[in-house]
Amino acid sequence: MRRAGKKQHYHHGDLRAALVDTAVELIAERGVAGFSLAEASRRLGVAVSAPYRHFADRDDLLAAVAVRACEVLNDTVTAESADAHTPTEALVAAARGYVRFGVDQRALFEAAFGGKLDRLRHPELLRATGPLKDAFLGAALALSDGDPDRAGSLALAVATTAHGHAVMAQLGTFGPGPDGAELAVTRAADTTRALLTGRAALPPLPNALHLDTPTP
Amino acid sequence: MRRAGKKQHYHHGDLRAALVDTAVELIAERGVAGFSLAEASRRLGVAVSAPYRHFADRDDLLAAVAVRACEVLNDTVTAESADAHTPTEALVAAARGYVRFGVDQRALFEAAFGGKLDRLRHPELLRATGPLKDAFLGAALALSDGDPDRAGSLALAVATTAHGHAVMAQLGTFGPGPDGAELAVTRAADTTRALLTGRAALPPLPNALHLDTPTP
């Protein structure tokens, strides 16, 4: 479907995908809250009413972006931790991948976590986070002698550590530009290693598996 | 509308403070990006032009809110870690206070970290974060035999861990309602303790002191 001239002919069959792409660009520039269907349409050269053929409303498009974001995050984490030789290094690599996603794909990161969308109204979003949990949990299980309560606790701690580094990197805490980004990735790895070194002090946590699936 | 026997006297000398208060309320309801001067004015019963006597523009008001947020955060962290008897427990308590601020004062937390405001155009915001750094650094120094590079590294790791817990608590990762909030606080303390237990594995970091003061 893609031609040499890229963006001009999207409105002949690929508008949906083009809208997601443009949404990512726009979020990178103005943030999730600053994103608007109107500007996305303008940028693609289509009428403001065109997106409504592909998405129910603004939130529906944002949910689609969030789903893609989760997929990319999952891929990044999985790829980085795939060729680790020890469970410890697998968890460290997972943290590294998580933060790398946060700094390299800032717009996607914000789409996944920055939006205030009803996770219940978009069930595919809940499903998209499944593989990510498994990536952290698998390695954590190997470090916890198969105890799921210890593994869940450890996986949650590592993921939260990674998330903290990603968020603070975006705030500029680790310095500006690519250097700050790289430092954030390195720091996340180092901090995770220290956390794993002292993991004996971390209490187990029952039912950690079901924590981020809200059940109202 | 104004009430007939009992006037609202905000617009007689205290509008500035009232605007900050109302901004906090509004941010709690709609997020910092969804905040508007117009609605704040409406809620206070003043004209939309009134705020411009006290703030240059919307961002200026948001910066004032952020400054207050930093002060409250600093107080919360300091109060919680004040009566700790060991450096370890002081750092753990600091993390606890940080997360408690995040879950108890969600709007302030978002005002301090969620806004996309030029930190350079509002220097008082940079100054407001100083005491917070000291709170973490002081305890970290005592744990690092006075080595500032090790202390800076440790303080940064603990603060980032706390921040991660606060952010993920607001995303609902630790569960809904007060139970989720309390769990987040507890987990932050436990994870910090594990991190401190394994701190020998954490490399020192030169110049960590100046990290979050962007110098472009």
Next chain:
DNA sequence: GTCTATATCCCGATAGAC
């Protein structure tokens, strides 16, 4: 210091033509 009034702009969403 606050009000009224206004200029200017952007947004989401829908109806109906093609």
Next chain:
DNA sequence: GTCTATCGGGATATAGAC
């Protein structure tokens, strides 16, 4: 599936009266 046209709403910010 896309366009034109439009409705209804809300935002920032300024000018000038009091």
